[in-house]
Amino acid sequence: MSRITINDIQVEVFKDATILDAAKEVGIYIPTLCHLDLEQFNIENKAGSCRICMVDVDTNGRKKMMPACCTPVEEGMVVKTNTPEVVEVRRTVLQLLLSDHPFECLTCPKSLDCELQALAKKFGIYEVTCTGKMSTYEIDHSSKSIKRDLSKCIMCRRCETVCTTMQTVGVLSGFGRGFKAVVAPPEMEPLTESVCVFCGQCVNACPTAALTEINYISDVWKAINNPNKKVIVQTAPAVRVGIGEEFGLPAGTEATGMLTAGLRRLGFDAVFDTNFSADLTIMEEAHELIERVKKNENLPILTSCCPGWINFLEFQFPELLNIPSTCKSPQQMFGAIAKSYYAEKIGVKPEDMVVVSIMPCLAKKYEASREEFIKDGITDVDYVLTTRELAQMLKEAGINLDKLKDEEYDNPLGESSGAAVIFGASGGVLEAALRTAYEWITKKTLGNVNFKDVRGMEGVKEATVDIDGLKVNVAVTSGLGNARKILTKIKKGEANYHAIEIMACPGGCLNGGGQPYIHGDTSILDKRLKAIYSIDESKVIRKSHENPYIKKLYDEFLIEPGSHKSHDLLHTQYFKKNK
Amino acid sequence: MDSNKTLEIGLPKEQFEELDRYIGSLKIDKEDERRTGYLIQVLHKAQHIFGYLPVGVQKFIAENVGVPHSDVSGVISFYNYFTTVPRGKTRISVCMGTACFVKGAGKVLSEFERYLKIKNGEVSEDGKFSIDILRCVGACGLAPVVIVNDKVYGNVTTKQVGDIMALYINEEATHADKK
Numbered sequence: 001m002s003r004i005t006i007n008d009i010q011v012e013v014f015k016d017a018t019i020l021d022a023a024k025e026v027g028i029y030i031p032t033l034c035h036l037d038l039e040q041f042n043i044e045n046k047a048g049s050c051r052i053c054m055v056d057v058d059t060n061g062r063k064k065m066m067p068a069c070c071t072p073v074e075e076g077m078v079v080k081t082n083t084p085e086v087v088e089v090r091r092t093v094l095q096l097l098l099s100d101h102p103f104e105c106l107t108c109p110k111s112l113d114c115e116l117q118a119l120a121k122k123f124g125i126y127e128v129t130c131t132g133k134m135s136t137y138e139i140d141h142s143s144k145s146i147k148r149d150l151s152k153c154i155m156c157r158r159c160e161t162v163c164t165t166m167q168t169v170g171v172l173s174g175f176g177r178g179f180k181a182v183v184a185p186p187e188m189e190p191l192t193e194s195v196c197v198f199c200g201q202c203v204n205a206c207p208t209a210a211l212t213e214i215n216y217i218s219d220v221w222k223a224i225n226n227p228n229k230k231v232i233v234q235t236a237p238a239v240r241v242g243i244g245e246e247f248g249l250p251a252g253t254e255a256t257g258m259l260t261a262g263l264r265r266l267g268f269d270a271v272f273d274t275n276f277s278a279d280l281t282i283m284e285e286a287h288e289l290i291e292r293v294k295k296n297e298n299l300p301i302l303t304s305c306c307p308g309w310i311n312f313l314e315f316q317f318p319e320l321l322n323i324p325s326t327c328k329s330p331q332q333m334f335g336a337i338a339k340s341y342y343a344e345k346i347g348v349k350p351e352d353m354v355v356v357s358i359m360p361c362l363a364k365k366y367e368a369s370r371e372e373f374i375k376d377g378i379t380d381v382d383y384v385l386t387t388r389e390l391a392q393m394l395k396e397a398g399i400n401l402d403k404l405k406d407e408e409y410d411n412p413l414g415e416s417s418g419a420a421v422i423f424g425a426s427g428g429v430l431e432a433a434l435r436t437a438y439e440w441i442t443k444k445t446l447g448n449v450n451f452k453d454v455r456g457m458e459g460v461k462e463a464t465v466d467i468d469g470l471k472v473n474v475a476v477t478s479g480l481g482n483a484r485k486i487l488t489k490i491k492k493g494e495a496n497y498h499a500i501e502i503m504a505c506p507g508g509c510l511n512g513g514g515q516p517y518i519h520g521d522t523s524i525l526d527k528r529l530k531a532i533y534s535i536d537e538s539k540v541i542r543k544s545h546e547n548p549y550i551k552k553l554y555d556e557f558l559i560e561p562g563s564h565k566s567h568d569l570l571h572t573q574y575f576k577k578n579k
Numbered sequence: 580m581d582s583n584k585t586l587e588i589g590l591p592k593e594q595f596e597e598l599d600r601y602i603g604s605l606k607i608d609k610e611d612e613r614r615t616g617y618l619i620q621v622l623h624k625a626q627h628i629f630g631y632l633p634v635g636v637q638k639f640i641a642e643n644v645g646v647p648h649s650d651v652s653g654v655i656s657f658y659n660y661f662t663t664v665p666r667g668k669t670r671i672s673v674c675m676g677t678a679c680f681v682k683g684a685g686k687v688l689s690e691f692e693r694y695l696k697i698k699n700g701e702v703s704e705d706g707k708f709s710i711d712i713l714r715c716v717g718a719c720g721l722a723p724v725v726i727v728n729d730k731v732y733g734n735v736t737t738k739q740v741g742d743i744m745a746l747y748i749n750e751e752a753t754h755a756d757k758k
Contacts, residue, residue: 170647176656186652187634187663195648579638579648 004077018046019055019068019079030055030081031090031122033097033115033207034156035069038166040457040522041479041506045161045205046070050154051093052119056080065089091123099130101208102151108209113517115207116154133179142190144369145198145214145362145513150182153210159183159202166506167480169312171196195579197311199480199504200362200513213362213514216383217393223354223383224267230346231354233268234334234413235259237275237424238360238509239387241531245516245524246391247402252527254535257406263358263390264407265399273409274357275416277334278423278432280553281305282544284570285327285429286436287561293472293498298323300475300490300497303429305329307367308504308513310574312480317487318576326571328380330423331357331364332373334413335380336569341557342413350378357384360424360512363504372572386514415549418449418539425532426478426508427454427461430501434465434474435543442468449542455533457507457525460486462497472498479506594628595639602643609645617644618654622661631665659714667702667709669747671695674724676715683736684723688712690737691725694744707751 003012006023013022023030034050036043048070057066058078068081080086098120105111137150160183163172171194175184185194203211223231244253263271285303292301302324304310313320328336334357339350357364361384367373368381385393394401409415419435422428431451438446453463454474459482465472475497477486483502489495505511510528511518518524541547558566601624607614621640626632632655641648655661673679673688688710692698695708702709718724721733725743732743 164647164649170649173647173649173653174657175649175653186637186648187656579642 002073002075002077004073004075004079006079007081013073015073017073019057019066019071019073019077020053022073023068023079023081028081030068031119032069033119033154034158036156036158036161036205036520038162038506038520038522040525041166041459043161043166045156045158047157047161050097050156052090052097054086054089054093056083056086087123091125094119094123094125095128095130097154098125098128099132100134101154102134103128108152109212109215110209114209115519135179135182137182140190141214142192143196143198143214143366145365146191146196146200146203147212147214148184148191149210149212150184151210152208153183154208155181155183156207157183158205158207159211162201162205165481167197167199167201167504168484169195169197169199169480172202195315195577197308197315197480197504198363198366198513199308201505203362203513204511204515204517207519213386213389214365215389216365216385217389217396220356220383220385220393223356228352229354230269230348230352231267231356232270232272232338232342233263233356233358234272234274234277234331234338235263235358236331236360236364236509237278237421237428237532238512238515238528239358239390240421240535241424241510241528242360242387242515243391243401246388247394247400249402250527251524252531254531255401256535257408258401258404260409261404261407262394262399262401265404266393266397268356270410270413271407272334272338272413273416273420274330274334274359275420275423276409276413276547276549277330277337278305278420279417279544279547279550280333280337280570281327281330281423281429282419282432282436283550283554283561284333284566285325286433286440286544288325288327289433289437289499290440291562293470300495300500301325302499303433303501304572305423305429306363306503306505306509308361308363309480309483309502311363311366311577312483312504313487314574314577315579316484317491320487320490321574321576323490324574326573328373328570328572329364329367330420331359331367331384332380332572333570335368335373337553338413339378339380340569341553345412354382355380357381358387358390359384360387360509360515361505362386362513364514387512388514388516391516412549412552415547416539417544417547418536418542419544420547421535421539422532424509425455425529426457426503426506427451427476427501428508428532430454430474430476430499432544433499434472436545438465438467439543439545441470444468446543454501457522457529459506474499474501476501478503478508480504482506590629590633590635597628598625598636598639599643602640607644614645615650618646618651622651622655626661631662633663637663659711665702665706666711667707669708669751670711670726670728671708672711672713672726673699674714674716674718674722674726675712676719676722678715678719679723682722686737687723687725687735687740690740691744694740708747 009026011022011026030053033052034047036045046069048067053068054065055068140148160172164170171185240256244255260271304324335355343350365384368384373380419432435449454461454476461476477483511525637651641651699710725732725735
């Protein structure tokens, strides 16, 4: 332990703590920009590159300005965080950052959500006094998911830390040096030429608009305004616990009813739920799990709902392509059923139907464009919007989501069980599968449906589930760095699991690359998590196979899980991608 | 070794084998966090073998040292010494460190550029010559310094540029005769 004094307050902290940690301990605010502490996931970016956190430090009579985020405390240090000199230094730092930053705030997608803008406001920068050379780079629009605008990059390296350290994808890294240095894929190539999996965690980490999503709002407006198109929408589980934040509601607000009402006000012809197809996924996946466990072959089975993780597998572990479930993700299953079963029911040609998804995810945009999901020119899903983009659309239309009265989803693709909503949290898919698999194997009613061992934000969770004497070993992992550890074990033959759930984003979809920005405050994720399980608790039906509309879908159309028709519409395959 | 990679970029298989042997001799533990420490020496060797470090070679190194391609590319982009495009058979490097610059390295550089009709950073059309600048080679007493391939020339004046070039042009010609 070391004792130091900050602004005349004594504080005792662990030896390897930084001045910033110590200041937090006693509630003293020091501005930061390049610093990102995802405490929950044990990931910290302390590049010390922006210098906005400079403080006045006196160590045994030696006085110096030091960056608080990366200076370790020393016994007897005397720190001042808000002297006029400190404030002036910070202001200069900001002036220098702004001297090479485009002044496009009015038309910038991150306006009012930009950490640099917020600091400029906070420090009362009304005029940029430093002028000089400006960096200009071509915008990278190459992918369906992520837009890179390096002219807005402030070299904080937050994206690099999440891409390389947290996700172990390793696409983004420092390139070049001096004024020309950037953070970019190898050889400054576009993202589509790299091994990027489009998880979008870099977008969540970026403090400015150097990394944002590729926006499809205008396409969706066009579709809605086209009288010849039947435009339907589906909403992913995690969207309902995130969107409220965009309208000033407290984190963790369950906004399902407001969300459906808002979507109807926007003019969608029908408002459906991805949770419905999550239940459908469980029907197919639990069936596959039971088949494979019974035969004791090709184990473990890996979940396949997360397109970011599937991309990761295709790039990094091509030798394991045969082990994920062949089930399409709920998003794609929804599209496939909407354009067959539902289209037929309402007498609309599939080519006249437009399926829009609201997803907490950027990889879903890529997923929707995969060739396997386009059949005879008909795509399962036409446009994917993030939670953030939907909030934007609602605001454009003058719809205050927080003021709307709750409404219900439409049918037949809107009803869902509690097992479906938990897809939005790490562990949920597996728990949902277990609820169904248990009852199908034992033919008994599962009394306690809560498998609490697989819940929570931890990176790797393991459990052994006793299904009538059959011991099923399961693991749940989220964050691709954690997934890599498990996959390496499987590759070496050291793993003894029957089923594994993998999600690319730490904590699952509630922390997806398309969710409202948390600016490093991971406590928001805990609140979203709580909300997800509270929705599950509140449902009467909590097992996917008890969803009456799912039963009806099989009775009228699919016949049974694993049927020929199911395989045709609801299953897919994976391909090796060259590194 | 993945033979597709060699075909893809059209570099000789033997060169990849040589690099493979070198990396093998380092006995790099791919799970050791310190493995990135080997990167620079491997890049050095690779550039020595191939003459330059194209993407195919970078990926080969990334795979075999166990680091992301972005790290390899990032390190190459940081150091002037490394190049991702082929250089001339004869590499002329003019030191532009402070001492050399003060003693007229800028003029020497211009003279080489005029003589070879190429600019700094370019390669002559026949692929025989290229010009680069260096930052201080630590021989400031000899300023201005020019390095041609591995040979160091000190106190170079603009008048000597023609003489130096003549040596290498003749050498090229002799090689051509032998062939």
